[in-house]
Amino acid sequence: MGTSTLSRVDVTDAAADLLRHLAASYGPLMFHQSGGCCDGSSPMCYPVGMFLTGPGDEFLGVLPVAGIDPVPVYMSKAQFEYWKYTHLTIDVVDGRGSGFSVEAPEGKRFLIRSRLLTDEELEAFGLS
Amino acid sequence: MTIVDKPVEAEVQAPASTVYAAPNTPGAAVNYRPRYDNFIGGKYVPPASGQYFENVTPVTGKPFTEVARGTAPDVDAAVEAGWRAFQSWGKTSVAERALLLNRIADRMEQNLELLAVAETWDNGKPIRETLAADLPLAIDHFRYFAGAIRAQEGGISEIDHDTVAYHFHEPLGVVGQIIPWNFPLLMATWKLAPALAAGNCVVLKPAEQTPASIHVWLDLVKDLIPDGVLNIVNGFGIEAGAPLAQHPRIRKIAFTGETTTGRLIMQYATQNLIPVTLELGGKSPNIFFEDVAAQHDAFYEKAQEGFGFFALNQGEVCTCPSRALVQSSIYDGFVSDGLARVAGFKQGNPLDLSTQVGAQASNDQLEKILSYFDIGKQEGARVLIGGERADLGGDLAGGYYVQPTVFEGQNKMRIFQEEIFGPVVALTSFSDFDDAISIANDTLYGLGAGVWARDGALQYRAGRAIEAGRVWTNTYHQYPAHAAFGGYKQSGIGRENHKMMLDHYQQTKNLLVSYAEGPMGFF
Numbered sequence: 001m002g003t004s005t006l007s008r009v010d011v012t013d014a015a016a017d018l019l020r021h022l023a024a025s026y027g028p029l030m031f032h033q034s035g036g037c038c039d040g041s042s043p044m045c046y047p048v049g050m051f052l053t054g055p056g057d058e059f060l061g062v063l064p065v066a067g068i069d070p071v072p073v074y075m076s077k078a079q080f081e082y083w084k085y086t087h088l089t090i091d092v093v094d095g096r097g098s099g100f101s102v103e104a105p106e107g108k109r110f111l112i113r114s115r116l117l118t119d120e121e122l123e124a125f126g127l128s
Numbered sequence: 129m130t131i132v133d134k135p136v137e138a139e140v141q142a143p144a145s146t147v148y149a150a151p152n153t154p155g156a157a158v159n160y161r162p163r164y165d166n167f168i169g170g171k172y173v174p175p176a177s178g179q180y181f182e183n184v185t186p187v188t189g190k191p192f193t194e195v196a197r198g199t200a201p202d203v204d205a206a207v208e209a210g211w212r213a214f215q216s217w218g219k220t221s222v223a224e225r226a227l228l229l230n231r232i233a234d235r236m237e238q239n240l241e242l243l244a245v246a247e248t249w250d251n252g253k254p255i256r257e258t259l260a261a262d263l264p265l266a267i268d269h270f271r272y273f274a275g276a277i278r279a280q281e282g283g284i285s286e287i288d289h290d291t292v293a294y295h296f297h298e299p300l301g302v303v304g305q306i307i308p309w310n311f312p313l314l315m316a317t318w319k320l321a322p323a324l325a326a327g328n329c330v331v332l333k334p335a336e337q338t339p340a341s342i343h344v345w346l347d348l349v350k351d352l353i354p355d356g357v358l359n360i361v362n363g364f365g366i367e368a369g370a371p372l373a374q375h376p377r378i379r380k381i382a383f384t385g386e387t388t389t390g391r392l393i394m395q396y397a398t399q400n401l402i403p404v405t406l407e408l409g410g411k412s413p414n415i416f417f418e419d420v421a422a423q424h425d426a427f428y429e430k431a432q433e434g435f436g437f438f439a440l441n442q443g444e445v446c447t448c449p450s451r452a453l454v455q456s457s458i459y460d461g462f463v464s465d466g467l468a469r470v471a472g473f474k475q476g477n478p479l480d481l482s483t484q485v486g487a488q489a490s491n492d493q494l495e496k497i498l499s500y501f502d503i504g505k506q507e508g509a510r511v512l513i514g515g516e517r518a519d520l521g522g523d524l525a526g527g528y529y530v531q532p533t534v535f536e537g538q539n540k541m542r543i544f545q546e547e548i549f550g551p552v553v554a555l556t557s558f559s560d561f562d563d564a565i566s567i568a569n570d571t572l573y574g575l576g577a578g579v580w581a582r583d584g585a586l587q588y589r590a591g592r593a594i595e596a597g598r599v600w601t602n603t604y605h606q607y608p609a610h611a612a613f614g615g616y617k618q619s620g621i622g623r624e625n626h627k628m629m630l631d632h633y634q635q636t637k638n639l640l641v642s643y644a645e646g647p648m649g650f651f
């Protein structure tokens with residue numbers, strides 16, 4: 001099985017609903033996974049174009065959300081070195097938001113759920 | 129208008145029991161107003177949006193006030209007010225600025241208990257910490273910078289017999305400051321005190337998780353501060369923080385938070401070509417060398433306390449000693465003693481003076497910590513103690529409590545590499561000095577570290593080898609105003625605390641003056 005059918009990232013139905021709602025206000029969206037203090041280790045959601053990614057970022061994949069543009073997900077390459085063995089699912093919980101992530105005023109916070117990559121995924125991603 | 133039901137001068141009654149009354153209940157040391165507007169140009173003004181957001185206390189999970197939902201027009205008004213005030217504030221004498229800081233400190237000291245209760249209610253941290261740490265440190269911080277600005281001098285350099293270079297310190301102008309939620313009043317003070325001392329005017333955005341305690345503080349001190357010198361715009365990051373960070377008329381932006389927003393702040397700063405200071409957290413190693421266990425004496429107890437410091441402020445500290453590295457030769461005994469100590473940590477109502485571990489600051493913070501328990505277990509780390517949400521029952525059942533937790537694992541695991549910001553430590557062993565330093569430095573961050581050893585040369589070599597801005601040696605979690613604080617690597621840019629902080633809020637004006645009577649001879 002090729003990498004085309006496997007993804008490092010996924011999205012829960014609740015998070016997809018919120019993304020659809022936010023896209024109506026902000027247009028196309030993207031995620032950048034944060035690290036560090038306070039609200040670190042959380043996914044930050046921005047309108048495409050607000051946050052500049054660069055060669056130091058790893059593109060993890062896109063979240064397929066019906067009805068809106070695919071939502072790309074990035075993380076810094078340095079951080080990815082420690083995260084590369086895990087599959088990430090973007091979920092949402094009640095919360096007070098953080099950073100400049102766009103969902104905060106909704107009383108919601110995107111949250112990463114993680115699981116270890118399967119043997120099949122490890123092989124597909126060249127990590128076995 | 130005042131937020132306190134009693135006059136400020138009135139003595140706050142000591143609690144009848146060891147538990148302080150919750151704000152807005154009978155006998156409370158402080159009562160929050162039902163609503164807070166933005167503070168712009170010396171007065172409270174409603175937000176341009178007309179909207180407010182609910183603020184909950186993490187102690188019970190219930191709302192207790194609502195706060196202005198500031199947006200770009202409010203930020204614009206605040207920056208304008210700052211520049212109006214700067215015309216005179218920027219020219220005040222250092223004596224006048226120092227006096228303001230000292231008066232603020234005095235007012236805070238007179239109302240320490242009131243502020244401590246307000247802070248605990250907004251943030252969830254134990255009252256014993258706000259009484260003994262957050263507020264006393266903030267008070268001292270204002271006094272430190274009052275002294276530092278009085279003692280600061282420029283420079284005179286004699287270039288040659290007839291040419292002199294004078295160096296003056298000048299304020300930047302209006303600066304933006306974005307405050308985190310883990311120490312709302314103390315972190316605001318860390319940014320405000322040097323900025324005001326240096327003669328700047330400030331537009332400050334409190335964290336949306338803890339937007340209210342600073343207004344209790346402001347109500348105590350606002351009569352001391354000239355209109356427009358300090359402006360506070362509440363709101364969400366995307367709606368108020370981002371417009372502040374990219375405002376073309378601020379001369380500097382200071383931020384404490386995480387790496388992605390830190391990058392965004394820098395990105396905005398490039399557009400306006402302004403300086404930034406960033407404090408972005410870490411994953412601080414706390415290293416216990418074998419000689420700490422040479423005797424089971426007071427020093428050993430001190431080191432054991434050092435191991436338990438991961439639970440201070442529920443682990444919501446940028447320098448939380450969230451990785452414990454214990455030398456393998458003493459590992460079993462030291463860890464066993466440490467776990468017994470952790471088992472004795474008293475978790476409970478943050479307003480109870482005997483509580484050692486309070487509530488996490490927000491529901492999403494709680495959820496994030498629980499998600500790390502999940503990935504830690506999946507990666508094969510062993511839970512030695514804790515590892516679950518804590519249900520304290522009664523009124524506290526809806527609050528955000530997590531058991532103090534010790535994971536045992538190895539440094540490549542995600543729980544060793546990511547700041548969980550909970551009362552959670554990731555524990556591992558090391559064989560020798562080189563192994564300890566290698567593990568300690570195997571992190572993206574470099575904010576804090578702890579070294580525990582009896583051997584002075586060992587302490588020194590370890591402290592110098594660790595890539596972190598602050599290495600506590602045989603101590604931890606001390607934050608005196610006189611010691612520089614800031615990060616290596618991805619932990620940030622610039623320093624806070626210490627008189628060097630004044631440089632981050634000042635320009636250098638050089639007057640290069642010729643006293644020669646004749647021409648230079650070029651033309």
